[in-house]
Amino acid sequence: MNKDQKNRAELNILGTYKRLPVEFSHGKNVFLYDTDGKEYLDLGGGIAVNALGHAHPEVIEALQTQAKKFCHVSNQYYTEPQITLAEKINQHMKHSGKVFFCNSGAEANECMIKLARKHGNIHAKQNIITAKNSFHGRTFGGMSATGQDKIKDGFTPLLDSFYHIPYNSIEALDSHINEKTAALIIEGIQGEGGVIPATPEFLLHARKLCTKYNALLCIDAVQCGFFRSGTFQSYTKILSDTHFSFKPDAVAHAKSLGGGFPIGAVWISDAYKDVLSYGNHGSTYGGNPLACAVSGKIFEIIERDNIQDQITHSGSYLLENLSTLKNKYPHVIKDIRGLGLMIGIELQNISIPDTYTDLSVASYTTLKALEDHQLTLIPSGTHVLRILPAYTITKSDLDLGLEKLERLLKQL
Ligand SMILES: *Cc1c(COP(=O)(O)O)cnc(C)c1O
Numbered sequence: 001m002n003k004d005q006k007n008r009a010e011l012n013i014l015g016t017y018k019r020l021p022v023e024f025s026h027g028k029n030v031f032l033y034d035t036d037g038k039e040y041l042d043l044g045g046g047i048a049v050n051a052l053g054h055a056h057p058e059v060i061e062a063l064q065t066q067a068k069k070f071c072h073v074s075n076q077y078y079t080e081p082q083i084t085l086a087e088k089i090n091q092h093m094k095h096s097g098k099v100f101f102c103n104s105g106a107e108a109n110e111c112m113i114k115l116a117r118k119h120g121n122i123h124a125k126q127n128i129i130t131a132k133n134s135f136h137g138r139t140f141g142g143m144s145a146t147g148q149d150k151i152k153d154g155f156t157p158l159l160d161s162f163y164h165i166p167y168n169s170i171e172a173l174d175s176h177i178n179e180k181t182a183a184l185i186i187e188g189i190q191g192e193g194g195v196i197p198a199t200p201e202f203l204l205h206a207r208k209l210c211t212k213y214n215a216l217l218c219i220d221a222v223q224c225g226f227f228r229s230g231t232f233q234s235y236t237k238i239l240s241d242t243h244f245s246f247k248p249d250a251v252a253h254a255k256s257l258g259g260g261f262p263i264g265a266v267w268i269s270d271a272y273k274d275v276l277s278y279g280n281h282g283s284t285y286g287g288n289p290l291a292c293a294v295s296g297k298i299f300e301i302i303e304r305d306n307i308q309d310q311i312t313h314s315g316s317y318l319l320e321n322l323s324t325l326k327n328k329y330p331h332v333i334k335d336i337r338g339l340g341l342m343i344g345i346e347l348q349n350i351s352i353p354d355t356y357t358d359l360s361v362a363s364y365t366t367l368k369a370l371e372d373h374q375l376t377l378i379p380s381g382t383h384v385l386r387i388l389p390a391y392t393i394t395k396s397d398l399d400l401g402l403e404k405l406e407r408l409l410k411q412l
Contacts, residue, residue, distance in 0.1 A: 001035060018363075020370050027054025030393050032376065043401050044376040045388045048191065048223045048342065051256040051298055053390035059259060062297035063290065071290045075282065081292035088299045089267055092232040095247050097269040100276070101287025105222035105254035106137025108264035111281060112185060112218045112250050113141040113159075115268060118275050119216055120182030126160070129176055129184045129215075131167035133381075135192035136185065136220055145185055148192075167193065168202045177209050183216040183249075188234030191223035194384040195337055195344025200239050203246055216249040216272065222264075223342070226256040227302055227391060230312035230340035237339050256391075259298045263291040307391050314393055315340040321402050329409045334383070343387040344380060345405075350412050368408060375404040 001023040009019075023035045030053050032040045042050070052059060066081065073079060086099040100111050113128065120126045128145065130136065136145035140159060143152050147164035165172035167190060177184070184206055190196040210217040219225075224234040231237045235246050249272055254264035264286075268276070285291075302308065319336060322345060326333040335346040352364045359367065362379035369375040369385075378386040389401075 020367060022370060029053040029055075030390050030397050038374060040370070040374040040376055041397065041401055041404060042376045043387045043389045044378040045390055046260065047378050048228060048255045048386075048388040049258070049260055050390050051226070051259040052301060052392055054260075056259070056301075058301060059294060059297055062293050063261070066290050066293035069289070072285070072288045074284065075287065079287075079289045079292070081289045081296055082287040085265075085287075085292040085296045085299070088296065089253070089265060093251070093267050095269055097267050098273045100266045100268065100281065101292070102264040102266070102283045103262045103285050103291075104137070104264050105220075105252065106139045106142040107283065107286075108222060108252035108254050108266050109136045109145060109185070109220055110139055110141045111266040111276070112183075112216075112220075112252050113145060114281055115250055115266075115272065115275055116183030116185070116216055116218065118280065119272065122275070123182070123214060125180045125182045125215075127163060127178075127180045128161060128182055129163050129165060129173070131186050131190070131193075132164045133167060133190060133193035133196075134164070134185075134187055134220070135190075137222075167196060168199045170202060170205050173202070173206060173209060177213055177215065179213055181210075181213050181215040183218050184210055185218040185220060187220045187222075187224060188238065189224035189229065189339060189342055191342070191386070192380055194346065194381045195342060195386060197234065197238055197337070197339055200242050200244075203235055203238060204242075204244055207246060207248075210249070218250045218252070219248045220252050222252055222254045223388075224339075225251065225253050227308055227311060228256055228340055228342045228388070230308055230315055232308075234339060234342075257298075258291055258295050261291050261294040263287075263295050302391065311340045311391050314391075314395075314398060315343065317395065317398060318343055318387065318402075321398075322405075325402070325406060325409060328406075329412075332409050332412045338387075341387070341389055341391060341393070345385040345387070347383045347385065347412075349383070365408065365412065368411065369404070372411065373404040373408050375401065375408070 024032045025035050030042050032042045089099050130145045132147040134147040136142045144159035144162045229237040249269050251267045322336045334348045347361050356364050360382035366377050366379045369377050380386045
């Protein structure tokens with residue numbers, strides 16, 4: 001990319017991100033194009049956002065059609081796209097509940113945290129348990145819930161009464177949950193924590209104990225939800241081999257829900273639908289017609305084209321082929337895991353050339369994938385690469401991705 005542009009960015013944009021040296025100009029399906037016209041295979045999907053890839057014609061049409069009517073009216077009024085989207089979320093949750101709309105993942109978690117606090121205040125309790133290595137966003141509520149010190153460093157005092165236990169530890173949950181617990185908030189599959197799915201035993205035990213102690217069981221499905229795992233919610237996939245059903249009390253959605261248009265949504269089960277009542281919460285943009293029209297269209301396409309099954313098949317195909325690569329390159333790959341199109345490649349502690357020693361193994365590999373193989377990946381922690389492509393990725397594009405990955409592995 002051109003140097004002048006990099007300088008202009010650095011002069012004018014706050015330095016909260018370390019950017020890779022590429023400027024993209026446009027995309028089509030699972031491909032991105034840079035300003036030099038080079039084509040990249042997008043397996044990062046904008047960090048689990050681009051559910052139907054780039055520039056999907058029907059999504060563009062839904063956006064344009066709604067934009068010609070209006071982009072925004074306030075939540076003082078009713079609008080059809082918001083009602084339709086809430087209905088669809090409710091249908092797919094398979095339990096009756098109500099939806100609150102916002103604009104991002106962190107905001108969706110803020111709503112769940114407010115729900116937990118209000119529930120706690122009603123019942124004279126305030127503790128919120130979350131998992132170590134979790135990620136729940138960059139707001140004060142999100143940071144307080146997040147179980148990673150590097151996210152919180154420099155921002156104390158955070159919110160009170162958050163406790164972090166090892167993810168999937170039944171013993172830790174047993175020893176921390178009690179009458180003072182207002183809520184447990186966990187990801188169905190930890191994303192930033194390295195693509196770690198919840199275990200069926202942990203989910204079922206958490207449900208049992210939350211019910212026993214009148215604590216809300218809240219799922220942060222911002223990354224793993226909205227079909228990413230192959231089912232609407234990842235816990236359905238995780239529990240599919242058991243005969244147990246599972247009903248959370250609240251679920252936060254964002255990322256893929258808007259396919260690139262900012263939107264967040266929290267589903268709250270009927271039992272707690274009156275905890276946040278008139279005047280307790282709000283958002284100017286939340287559930288605006290443009291965002292809801294786009295999200296509603298994505299929902300419709302996923303249902304119509306049976307894309308859930310496609311996600312499951314593509315995910316199994318990737319896992320199988322990545323396991324073959326793991327066996328072929330055991331000195332580079334330590335583990336392969338994930339569900340549907342949320343897959344993690346854990347790398348060994350490979351050595352990095354001297355010029356890159358400020359980068360983690362995952363960041364270095366992501367840079368090499370981009371520069372040498374025209375492939376986007378998302379690092380997670382220090383050693384995990386994430387694959388989070390569009391749900392509609394074809395078998396031949398998966399094969400192209402596997403080819404590019406193998407060339408990358410050979411180089412490491
Ligand atoms: C990305 C993410 C968030 C934060 O979402 P934003 O839209 O960036 O605010 C919260 N929780 C999880 C699990 C995420 O992956």
